[in-house]
Amino acid sequence: MLVPGLLFYLIFRYGPMFGLAIAFKDYSPFLGVLKSPWAGLKHFEKFFSNADVWRLTFNTLRLGVLQLVIEFPLTIAFAVILNEVQNMRCKKAYQTISYLPSFLSLVIICSIFKDLFSVDGVINQMIVQLGGNVIHFNGDPKFYLFIYILSDLWGGLGSGAIVYLAALSGVDQNLYEAAKLDGCSRIKMIRYISIPSIMPTIVTMFLLRVGNIIRITPDKTLLFYNDLTLETADIIGSYVYRVGITNKSYSFGSAVGLLESALAAVILIAANKICERATGSSLW
Amino acid sequence: MFDLVIHLILIIISVCVAYPILHVTAIAFSDRYAIMANEVSIFPKGFTLESFTYILEQGKVFRAFGNSVFYTVLGVFINVAMTVIMAYPLSKTDLVGRSVLMKMILFTMFFSGGTIPTYLVVKELHLLDTVWSLVLPNAVWTMDLIVMISFYQSIPGSLYEAAYLDGASEFQIVRKVAIPLSKASIASIALFYFMGHWNSYFLPMLYLFDQKKYPLQLVLRSMLLESSGTTSGASVLAETALTPTGVKNATIVLIMIPVLLVYPFAQ
Incomplete structure (x- = not known):
């Protein structure tokens, strides 16, 4: 019974890992992965001598850090606020609405945001009504990250909150009762009971995300960016896709992808160490 | 306050x-x-309903809808079958080499070969531009596999033993005991597999070349690309000429309908 599943893992999960060898080779479609000649570190050198390398790394880190410092805390805040709603019907309604966008595809989300921010979109109509001038949001690199993060929040707030809501529902209600008797305010209860109680969950979620400040899957970028915003929008993942798949530089693309994975692993291990020292909880 | x-x-x-x-x-x-x-x-x-009738007459979106349904149904079926028959033996603590296998499986959650090496594996297996390129490379999601394994571990072993003593083979036990007991878990992993296939655009974009094989998401994407980078009034007019906004949004509604149908079960 194990055979089909193990074959899958060997071929499609471990196969590509060994396929990473082409990062050190000159891949030729006629020779295949095994027979292509070795090329040493040529592709890595090529990447580092490329003028784009620092811009790509900077763009990727900037997006990753923004996601971490904006989306991560806001998701926790949203869960905590939702948890404070006493009326179960209202709570259910808020949750149902906020969870819906996580069932929509990235292409739909992209279409919705492009239209919202287009020159004759809803946002610009509001600006005009308030007496302002039309802003070309979609073609202006200044607004690219703002729209990207906003669409992340729109699509991910509801689903991201679920894990914290589950943790919050496990908090001992007697703690709140006792605090209430001592005359503790609701805000103080959040500060001294809710947040500390879900701290282990927060740390775990943080660690699961932290490697992604450098390893960002490019599917959203590939939909959102255009020629006008490329300078700000281009990240390592989208570069790998363009160079590796579109231009068929398989070896070079693999080398860049490998660097990205390695960097993500280093960040994860370092963050895990720091968290272990600071809070006592860690991933492994 | x-x-x-x-x-x-x-x-x-x-x-x-x-x-x-x-x-x-x-x-x-x-x-x-x-x-x-x-x-x-x-x-x-x-x-x-003119946007929808336009879609019906023009055929492109309609065909893509059929493609999406086909890919999703086939994909979910293979996902669920593979996950269940793999999770069941892995849930047995007396399985030889179980801890090594589990470690190897968990490792893939943290490290992967990446887009291009995976692409080359698909290419060298001659799966490019076929439905199998969308189905096989993600036949099992490790998260869902773990969910199923922990569910099967929670079933009391005596139930399996009883069936075993009655002379049932392992396959019969899976079919007659494990699967009926795990209907709820299977439904929940099937839901996530469904969302994954129905909403995926990146893998079809990587692996499919023939426009006739495009799923809905890729057709919607090409509608978006027609209008991307429009900053001047002139190109905004061009955009409406290529794909009317109404048609684009009707396509979005078509994509959303199946999702909204399963949404109540997701909670």
């Missing part, structure tokens, strides 16, 4: 989340003059 602030925040968030979805739906059912004049808000203006 505190409650008031909380409800206010949550109402604002809910409106911000709901508005774009209602707006899209309203445009899909509005006539083109109301759309062009930017008069549509959250209710259809000049209610019409």
Whole structure:
């Protein structure tokens, strides 16, 4: 019974890992992965001598850090606020609405945001009504990250909150009762009971995300960016896709992808160490 | 006071989340003059099905809908079958080499070969531009596998033993004991597999070349690309000429319908 599943893992999960060898080779479609000649570190050198390398790394880190410092805390805040709603019907309604966008595809989300921010979109109509001038949001690199993060929040707030809501529902209600008797305010209860109680969950979620400040899957970028915003929008993942798949530089693309994975692993291990020292909880 | 602030925040968030979805739906059912004049808000203006009839006549979106349904049904079937028959033996603690296998499986959650090496594996297996390229490379999701393994571990071993003593083979035990008991878990992993296939655009974009094989997401994407980078008034006009906004939003509604049908079960 194990055979089909193990074959899958060997071929499609471990196969590509060994396929990473082409990062050190000159891949030729006629020779295949095994027979292509070795090329040493040529592709890595090529990447580092490329003028784009620092811009790509900077763009990727900037997006990753923004996601971490904006989306991560806001998701926790949203869960905590939702948890404070006493009326179960209202709570259910808020949750149902906020969870819906996580069932929509990235292409739909992209279409919705492009239209919202287009020159004759809803946002610009509001600006005009308030007496302002039309802003070309979609073609202006200044607004690219703002729209990207906003669409992340729109699509991910509801689903991201679920894990914290589950943790919050496990908090001992007697703690709140006792605090209430001592005359503790609701805000103080959040500060001294809710947040500390879900701290282990927060740390775990943080660690699961932290490697992604450098390893960002490019599917959203590939939909959102255009020629006008490329300078700000281009990240390592989208570069790998363009160079590796579109231009068929398989070896070079693999080398860049490998660097990205390695960097993500280093960040994860370092963050895990720091968290272990600071809070006592860690991933492994 | 505190409650008031909380409800206010949550109402604002809910409106911000709901508005774009209602707006899209309203445009899909509005006539083109109301759309062009930017008069549509959250209710259809000049209610019409012309965008949908256009889709039916033109055929491209319609074919893509069929493709999406085919890929999703086949994909979910293979996902669920593979996950179940793999999870069941891995749930047995007496399985030889179990801890090594589990470590090897978990490792893939943290490290992967990446897009290009995976692409080359698919290419060298001659799966490119076939439905198998969408189905096989992600036949098992490790998260869902773990969910199923832990479910099967929670079933009392005596149930399996009873069937075993009655002379049932391992396959019969899976079919007659494990699967019926795990219907709820299977439904929940099937739901996530369904969302994964139905909403995926990146893998079809990587692996499919023939436009006739495109799923809905890729057709919607090409509609977006036609209008990307429009900053001047001239190209905005061109955009409406290529794919009318109403048709684009009708396509979005078509994609959303199956999702909204399963949404109540997701909670």
